[in-house]
Each structure stands twice: as C-alpha cells, then as structure tokens.
Amino acid sequence: MTAKLLVVGGGKMGSALVEGLLSSGWAPPSEVVVAEASPQRRDELAAPGGPAQRFGGLAIVGEPVPAESAVIAVKPGDAQAACRALASAGVKRVLSVAAGVTLADLAGWCQEATAVLRAMPNTAALVGASATALCAGPGASAEDIDWAKDVMRSVGKVVEVPERWMNAVTGLSGSGPAYMFVVVEAMIEAGVLVGLPREVATDLVSQTLAGCAQLLAKTGEAPAALRASVTSPGGTTAAGLRQLEARAVRSAFVEAVAAATQRASELAG
Numbered sequence: 001m002t003a004k005l006l007v008v009g010g011g012k013m014g015s016a017l018v019e020g021l022l023s024s025g026w027a028p029p030s031e032v033v034v035a036e037a038s039p040q041r042r043d044e045l046a047a048p049g050g051p052a053q054r055f056g057g058l059a060i061v062g063e064p065v066p067a068e069s070a071v072i073a074v075k076p077g078d079a080q081a082a083c084r085a086l087a088s089a090g091v092k093r094v095l096s097v098a099a100g101v102t103l104a105d106l107a108g109w110c111q112e113a114t115a116v117l118r119a120m121p122n123t124a125a126l127v128g129a130s131a132t133a134l135c136a137g138p139g140a141s142a143e144d145i146d147w148a149k150d151v152m153r154s155v156g157k158v159v160e161v162p163e164r165w166m167n168a169v170t171g172l173s174g175s176g177p178a179y180m181f182v183v184v185e186a187m188i189e190a191g192v193l194v195g196l197p198r199e200v201a202t203d204l205v206s207q208t209l210a211g212c213a214q215l216l217a218k219t220g221e222a223p224a225a226l227r228a229s230v231t232s233p234g235g236t237t238a239a240g241l242r243q244l245e246a247r248a249v250r251s252a253f254v255e256a257v258a259a260a261t262q263r264a265s266e267l268a269g
Ligand SMILES: NC(=O)c1ccc[n+]([C@@H]2O[C@H](COP(=O)([O-])OP(=O)(O)OC[C@H]3O[C@@H](n4cnc5c(N)ncnc54)[C@H](OP(=O)(O)O)[C@@H]3O)[C@@H](O)[C@H]2O)c1
Pocket: 008, 009, 010, 011, 012, 013, 014, 035, 036, 037, 038, 041, 062, 073, 074, 075, 076, 078, 081, 082, 097, 098, 099, 120, 121, 122, 123, 124, 174
C-alpha cells in the first residue's frame, strides 16, 4: 500500500505536523504513516493519549514505507539517512524541516527527479501558531509548492521565500521565540522587583504578549503606531521607554538576529 503522506521522525516537529494535519482533516489517519527510528519513541506515540490512539488508523513504523509524499522531521544529522531510505521506498516528493539542510543536499541525497522543498518552522508549531518560511527546489512544480504550503499551514502561517533568505529566517523567526521568552522572563523578574507576586506577574506578562500579538494581527497597524498610541506625553510609558533606549535594547535585538543569521550560515556550511 502507498501512503498519502509519510512523516519521517516522530519527535516534536513531526508529531506537531501529524496532529495539525489530522485534526484539520487534511487526510484520514489511515493515509498517514509516521516512521520513527527510536523504539522508545514509537511506544510513546502508540501509548494511550498519544496520536496513534487519538487518530485511529494512523500507522507508526520503524522504517520509511512507500508514499506519495514525505516530510522529513529528523535531526539535521539524520536527514541524509532519511533521504536515502525515502529513495529506496520510491518517494518522489520530499519536504524537509531539518535546520540547515539545503535544497542541494536534499536533491543530492534523494532519488533523481524527486521534488524537494524545505521549510523553517518555529517552536510555536507545537500549538499550531508557527511562523514558517518555505522554499522549493528547481524541480518542484506549482502543485508541489501548494502541497508543501498546505502541509505547513496545518501548524501555522507560511510565507514562500527564495532559499538565500533561509539563514536570515532562521536567525529571525526560527530563533525568535527564544528572544521573546527572554523578554517575558525579564519582565516577570521586573514585576517581582516592583512588588508583584511571581504568579501574578507571570499571568500579566504572558497575557500582555498574547494581547500584543493579537493587536498586531487584528488591527493591521504598524508596531510603531501601536507603541505611540500607548505613549502619552510625559507619561509612565515614555519614562519606561527612555530606559530601554538608554540601554540600546533595539540594537541588542538587531545584533542578536545578525549573530543568529551568521551562525545559521556557518552551520549550513
Ligand atoms: N522543534 C522546533 O522548534 C524546530 C524548529 C525548526 C526546525 N526544526 C527541525 O525539525 C527537525 C526535528 O526537530 P524536533 O524538534 O522535532 O527534534 P526531535 O524531537 O529530536 O525529533 C527528531 C526525531 O526523529 C527521529 N529520527 C532520527 N533519525 C530517524 C530516521 N532515520 N528515521 C526515522 N526517525 C528518525 C528521532 O529519533 P531519535 O531520538 O532516536 O534520534 C526523533 O524522534 C530538526 O531537523 C530541526 O532542525 C525544529
């Protein structure tokens, strides 16, 4: 039997994709197969409460099986072995989310005439809210690109970019959640400093971040306009922002993204 989709790697990202695709009805569970090399992880996926039980018919196997298309969600160092196994199974359309693995790598490791695509999601895929950039190899058709966008949309938003932007994407939205968590951590500590209980500070800061994300998405306003709208002349926010500017917080973010982009290009070789 040929599966509609084979997901190679049932770790965090592979499972998030399977959850997203099956809960949105993209395919019935019987047409999706997860290939996971680790027996222990296979047991977890098959355990009560795991995806195999929640989506009856979803198969969990140890080795890639024949499929129309595959997603590679293994660690970057395992991507070559995964491509080779897919080539043996005759899979002709492959989308990889392995960080730093290039389209040329994928094309070289897969069977000839395989459509290869590459995506960079972020950890918010685990809650269906990833910011994902996607690029396609020269052999991928418009239909292949639509398919890959559809797959990645099951875990969030997708933009198509040229591959030369992928290191920048990695430095910006791939690493971005870590920068945001640092901001959240710092603000919670600040709340504690000014006298709030930690749980209260945590709730307030988490909801502030969620609320800002919604304001950006729902109003369509530029962040500078939203910031100005809460900065009254001579007010409290202006006094706070003065301290952020004095400590070059914007510059710190610029340098963080530039360093992460540089590191991504070193790792991609
Ligand atoms: N998590 C993120 O936020 C994120 C964001 C962007 C990109 N990515 C990319 O997504 C990929 C997966 O990341 P992850 O966070 O999901 O890691 P993970 O939880 O460690 O998942 C990787 C899984 O693939 C399995 N695996 C390894 N080789 C295999 C093979 N040949 N056949 C079948 N299964 C195999 C691993 O099993 P073992 O443990 O036995 O090796 C593991 O369960 C990585 O390449 C990463 O760069 C992740």
